[in-house]
Amino acid sequence: MSGWDGFLHGLSVATQPGVLIYCAFGVVLGTFVGVLPGIGAMATISLLLPITYYLSPEAALVMLAGVYYGSQYGGAVASILLRLPGTPQSAVTTLDGYPLAQQGRAGVALFTSMISSFSGSMIGIFVLIVLSGALARAAIAFGAAEYAAMMILGLVAASTVGAKDPAKSLAMVVLGLILGCVGTDVNSGVQRFTFGQTELMDGINLVALAMGLFGVAEVIANIHAAERTGVPPRVALRELLPSRAELRRIPFPALRGASLGSFFGALPGTGSTISSFLAYAAERRISRHPDRFGKGAIEGVAGPEAANNAAAISAFVPTLALGIPGDPIMALMLGALVIHGVQPGPLMLEARPDMFWGLIASFGIGNLLLLILNLPLIGIWVSMLRIPFRWLYPAILIFVCLGVYSVRGSSFDMFAVALIGLVGYALSLARFNPALLLLGFVLGPLIETNLRRALLIARGDPMVFLQRPLAAAFMIAAAGLIVMSLVQVIRRRMRA
């Protein structure tokens, strides 16, 4: 069965009423848990998992997948409106989405995010149908050396995300890298910076870090503003929509973001958080007006949102085609498949074509539902800003606590999120960019693990990074970027 025949066959599975209704339920639920800060797809899917015993395998998987990609839509809402990322992968959307909201253009930002999310997903699905075989082979061909080189390129490329003040940006990236070192060292089994806390053996919880840096810090920052109840005036529907000029700034960033997202999502271990950062960095690099970024650039919303949605779709490639889950959520999806007697992997396409193509077709239907659901919701989300701070912020703190606790039922993480919130507040007072800390935190352990693994496998020979062609290409690109930035700095100095 070729890709398109398979997809058509899948549509017949996904449009069965008994499957369709669970698809709709999944995406609606996903949107809402995505909006709530901290409570994400991970917690929701693990809560739903035992319930799926009573469903048909198709309905169960379609629903769980719907929660996953639906949450990517919702994640942007609180990022834009309140500078509170609903999910870690939408953290980068705060950079330009929130300034837009402050300028009274929240509706435009939300519209951009929804449209980009939809385009990103659709492109992701297209890539999945046409290129899933090639992507699966690429995932196998990627060894430790390639991963390490690619992550280094990613780190170099994205370190310029908030490049108003290079020294401060660098400081944040490095702090993130250092925090990423906390926990058990994979190679030696040594506990690093855990101070004897068993809870820190697996490292600092990513959700606690993201929610603390953005969520709790933002709530603290608004305490003194609590009485300044700046209730925005009621906005007409017309003002929610972008102007023609703004509309024209969406397609290309969304397309670029989706391409980046499709690629990175398909590689196990990279995931959608990184792809949204890279999409942002890419938009900023190629823009003719890089100074607009951070002040409400449409491109800064469109690129990352398309990227994380495309990545959410293509993350199914290694999971389904290789049986290799790329992130903890995909591992959970894999578990769900196994519970229902479906073994994902090289044999799945032959053994269970109904399941494989039905799931992929349901992505298309689910995303269409998400678009139809979310466009009318924009007005309602914007009116959320009218809730007085004294009600909104305590509620947010409760949701953050629930969300962080739900990750692994740890009260330690709740104290951690409070502490990280204070640190995040201090950082924002000093005008540091917490998004870069998050980036360093996510990339650091991946770079370290893969770099050391590559060296171990090569029996200690560092030339491995130049002998393997893909790795060498990434390394050269990274070196090129560094040289380019240096040249820019020197030129500016010469002119001054």
Place this chain on the structure above:
Amino acid sequence: MIMSRRAALLGAAAISLCKPAMAQDASWPSQPQHVFVGFPAGSSPDLLARIVTEPLADKLGQPIVIENKPGAGGVIGVQQMLNAKDQQNTFATTINGPLTTAPRLTPNLGYDVAKDIAPVALLATSPLVLVVAADFPADDLAGFIKAAGKEPDALAYGSVGKGSGAHLTAELFSDRAGVEMLHIPFTSYAEVTTAIIGNEIDCGFMAPSAAMQYVQAGKLKILGITSEKPFAKAPGVPVMAGQAGLPDDFRAELWNAFIAPAATDPAVIKTLNTDINAILADDAVQKRMLDMGWQAAGGSPEDLQKRIAQDTKVWGAVLDRINAKQ
């Protein structure tokens, strides 16, 4: 919910003040039971726990709440069981690590296996298989050992982390076979499998369920299994013990057990052991476990005690060997 739970705890505390602490309440179990699992929902230790606790709840006539407290290789689940206020209604299921190797590998473990933990029953065991890529030059264990013995570190193997079952089994194997292999730690079997298929590393020990479908797809081959007897889920795979110069008692298995805090009433442990053995004898339960790659076990609390002591010794010696190499 937090309030009501606190109220329940206060109530329980008040009741327990009224009577001698150690006397067995004939009405046990009079309230919902809690079973801690040190792995996330949907993971294989979690699924095993659910397979056993569903019928167990029916037998006890009380609901059983699974508390997933993942982290530190399952150690956090055991710690949380011991930290629970109500030590008569709180139990855990755990893999072998937290009871055997954790005292060596985890600083500030916070518990002493011998003093703080009362074994209840062994639930299930899982052997490991030695896996190589389909194009690996040797087709049997003897050929593999020959290739590995050419020079130290001639072959590299993947594991799911230092001190993991996959790591320790490979080191036990190397020791018994008289070879030295290069250890490359990964974090999941999926990563190890990819690295073997991609010819980045040469081999690895893993659960049969993680390998079988790649064998069927013609990408991997299995050279042997670490159990005493052939395993139904790995048909045609030869037992390693006694082969190619390996000793007859060569055995390495992961296991999963039901445990209680040491303060648990012995009568409660006896009840639980009887019920769990009855559940494990059920064909449907055995089949569900086997489908996940686990062999239902069972036996007395003393059997489990022996198993813990035995494995602590075997793996302790392997850890000594690993530490001596560094």
